[in-house]
Amino acid sequence: MIIKPKVRGFICTTAHPTGCALHVQEQIDYVKAHPPAAEGPKNVLVIGSSTGYGLASRIVSGFGFKANTLGVMFEKEPTERRTASAGWYNTRAYEKAATEAGLYAKTFNADAFSHECKAEVIEEIKASMGKVDLVVYSLASPRRKDPDTGDVYMSTLKPIGGAVTRKSLNTDTREVSEVTLEPANDDEIANTIKVMGGQDWELWLKALADADVLAEGAKTTAYTYIGRELTFPIYGEATIGRAKEDLDRAAAAIDQSLKSSLGGSACVSVLKALVTQSSSAIPVMPLYISLLYRVMKEQGTHEGCIEQINTLLTGELYSGKDELTLDEHGRVRVDLKELTDEVQSRVETLWHQVTTENLTELSDFEGYQKEFFRLFGFGYDQVDYDQDVDPVV
Ligand code: NAD
Numbered sequence: 001m002i003i004k005p006k007v008r009g010f011i012c013t014t015a016h017p018t019g020c021a022l023h024v025q026e027q028i029d030y031v032k033a034h035p036p037a038a039e040g041p042k043n044v045l046v047i048g049s050s051t052g053y054g055l056a057s058r059i060v061s062g063f064g065f066k067a068n069t070l071g072v073m074f075e076k077e078p079t080e081r082r083t084a085s086a087g088w089y090n091t092r093a094y095e096k097a098a099t100e101a102g103l104y105a106k107t108f109n110a111d112a113f114s115h116e117c118k119a120e121v122i123e124e125i126k127a128s129m130g131k132v133d134l135v136v137y138s139l140a141s142p143r144r145k146d147p148d149t150g151d152v153y154m155s156t157l158k159p160i161g162g163a164v165t166r167k168s169l170n171t172d173t174r175e176v177s178e179v180t181l182e183p184a185n186d187d188e189i190a191n192t193i194k195v196m197g198g199q200d201w202e203l204w205l206k207a208l209a210d211a212d213v214l215a216e217g218a219k220t221t222a223y224t225y226i227g228r229e230l231t232f233p234i235y236g237e238a239t240i241g242r243a244k245e246d247l248d249r250a251a252a253a254i255d256q257s258l259k260s261s262l263g264g265s266a267c268v269s270v271l272k273a274l275v276t277q278s279s280s281a282i283p284v285m286p287l288y289i290s291l292l293y294r295v296m297k298e299q300g301t302h303e304g305c306i307e308q309i310n311t312l313l314t315g316e317l318y319s320g321k322d323e324l325t326l327d328e329h330g331r332v333r334v335d336l337k338e339l340t341d342e343v344q345s346r347v348e349t350l351w352h353q354v355t356t357e358n359l360t361e362l363s364d365f366e367g368y369q370k371e372f373f374r375l376f377g378f379g380y381d382q383v384d385y386d387q388d389v390d391p392v393v
Contacts, residue, residue: 001081001083001388001389001390001391002385002386002387002388002389003015003016003017003083003385003389003391004378004385005373005376005378007172009172010171010172010280010281010286011277011280011281012086012372012373012375012376012378014083014376015083015084015085015086015088015089015376015377016083016089016376016377016378016383016385016389017078017083017084017089017092017093017377017389017390017391017393018377018380018383018389019374019376019377019378019379019380019383020086020089020090020093020376020377021089021092021093021096021377022377022380022382022383023090023093023374023375023377023380024055024059024090024093024094024097025093025097026306027055027056027059027305027306028059028063028097030306030307030310031059031060031063031064031306031310032063034064034310034314035064035314036064036065036313036314036318037314037319037320038314038318038319038320039065039318039320040061040064040065040067040134040313040314040318041061041065041067041133041134041219041318042065042067042068042133042215043067043068043070043125043129043130043131043132043133043134043215044057044058044061044062044065044067044068044069044070044132044133044134044135044136045069045070045071045072045121045125045132045134045135045136045208046058046061046069046070046071046072046136046138047072047112047135047136047137047138047139047204048072048073048112048136048137048138048139048140049069049071049072049073049091049107049136049138050071050073050075050086050087050088050090050091050107051073051086051087051090051276051277051375052138052140052276052277052278052305052375053138053223053271053276053305053308053309054071054073054136054138054139055087055090055094055305056305056306056308056309056310057136057138057309057313058071058094058105058136059094059306059309060306060309060310060313060314061134061136061313062094062098062101062103062105063097063098063101063103064310064313064314065313065318066103067103067134068103068104068105068128068129069098069103069104069105070105070106070107070108070121070124070125070128070129070132071091071094071105071106071107071108072107072108072110072112072117072121073087073088073091073107073108073109074087074109074110074111074112074141075087075088075091075109076088077109078391078392078393079391079392080391080392082391083391084391084393086277086375086376086377088109088393089377089393091107092393095107104128104129106124106128108120108121108124111145112139112200112204113141113144113145113146113147113200114145114147115147115207118203118204118207118208119207122207122208122211122213125208125211125213126211126213129213130213130215131212131213131214131215131218132208132213132214132215132218133214133215133217133218133219134218134219134220134317135204135205135208135214135218135219135220135221136220136221136222136223137201137204137220137221137222137223138222138223139200140196140276140277140278141155141195141196142154142155142195142281143155143195144194144195144200146194147203153191153194153195154191154195155191155192155195155196155239155240155243156184156188156189156191156192156239157181157234157238157239157240157281157282157283158181158182158183158184158188158238158239159181159182159183159184159233159234159237159238159239160183160184160189160237160238160239160242161183161237162183163180163181163182163183164180164181164183164233164234164238165178165179165180165181166178166179166181166233166234166283166284167179167284167287167351167354168283168284168286168287169286169287169290169359169365171280171286171368171369171372174356174359174365175356176287176354176355176356176359177356179283179284181234181283184238184239188239189239189242192239192240192242192243193242193243193246195243196240196243196244197243197244197246197247197250198222198246198247198248198249198250198251198253199246199250201220201222201247201250201254202250202253202254205220205254205257205258205266209257209258209261209262214258214262214264215262216262216263216264217262217263217264218258218262218264219258219264219265219266219267219317220254220258220264220265220266220267221266221267221268221269221312221317221332222247222250222251222268222269223268223269223270223271224244224247224268224269224270224271224331225244225270225271225272225273225335226241226244226270226335226339227273227338227339228339228344229344229348230288230344230347230348230351231273231284231285231288234282234283234284234285235282235285240282244268247268248268248329248330248331250266251266251267251268251330251331252330254266255267255330267324267326267330267331267332268329268330268331268332269312269316269317269331269332269334270327270331270332270333270334270335271308271309271312271334271335272303272308272334272335272337272338273285273288273289273292273335273338274289274303274304274305274308274371275289275368275371275372275375276305276375277375280372286368287351287354287363288347288351289368290359290363290364290365290367290368291347291350291351291354291362291363291364292338292343292347293363293364293367293368294350294362294363294364294367295343295346295347295350296337296338296343297364297367299342299343301337301343303337304371308334311334312332312334316332316334317332350362350363
């Protein structure tokens, strides 16, 4: 099959197996070039392991700390006539590289919110790893089926309290225009918390603890984004931000339980904004990220998923320091370079100036798009995209 990108709105519906493998290899190479200084986890469970921050967590665990990794993902398998989703190809590439490096790597393609998935994962931990000492929770999902009632909840990306009008970028047409987002009602807020809040993270840790598959001193972290004034109305103070606040509640509860039973710990880790399949779906974020990339690249502080997670795991959670550096809410911060006054005021100035006509000049939309296509394995010079390739890997 000749595989080319097919973009529908903010998603690319095709993925290239060779390009996805290169995307994974680049991250492996980065991690090998930046090895950890201290001991790390030995057996790692990554929930949401196939793309974005979860994939990077798996790569740092495996190729940085030489850990065995078990992944959970929700991805589309390939057929003779249709490509798989990028996360499927990424995972096959990770598993191949890990196996060649002598590292155990297994992945469940299943609904992480279900009881069945948790039970299967626990059986596999018992059979192959014994116990896990790090659990990374990196799910990003628009829907969740409650495992007890079967009710399906959808998350919403809307402001809270009143309508918000903001500049936004249509990444398909490259047009910058004002969009008005209507406020969420109470049900929409509650449903978003149900999908993206901390409840499922807690259920995972409870299931793992009840099955006695958490090692002494086990750690767990879930990922969040906070941002500042420019993104508050559509993220931090909106439905998604409300759901993320619920992670703080869950972190405190899990932390207490892990501390008392195993001397372990739980924390929320705050990461910077960057292009992933999930962030491209959030209104206003593509324009913010395009401007942010420009400013942080000029400053020499730009980082992608792999740099952020390498800093988080080698520089914070497993740095060898006795105490983590936490903010006043008990979170680990890897996002601070994005939030400095200097970066934010420069982004804000550009934000007021940017239009459809000067988008290329004022922002790094080129960089945004390049990274977006790479998420699906496109845009690599080393790959001949006119060549026939078997989509079934
Ligand atoms: P992503 O879309 O790249 O990854 C989501 C992962 O979740 C994939 O592995 C996918 O297969 C998996 N998944 C989704 N639904 C699932 C289900 N029902 N069962 C099993 N697996 C499922 O997203 P990302 O941007 O890497 O986000 C990961 C986390 O990082 C999220 O909590 C997000 O809020 C957070 N975060 C993202 C950013 C950003 O800018 N992208 C910034 C800070 C924090």
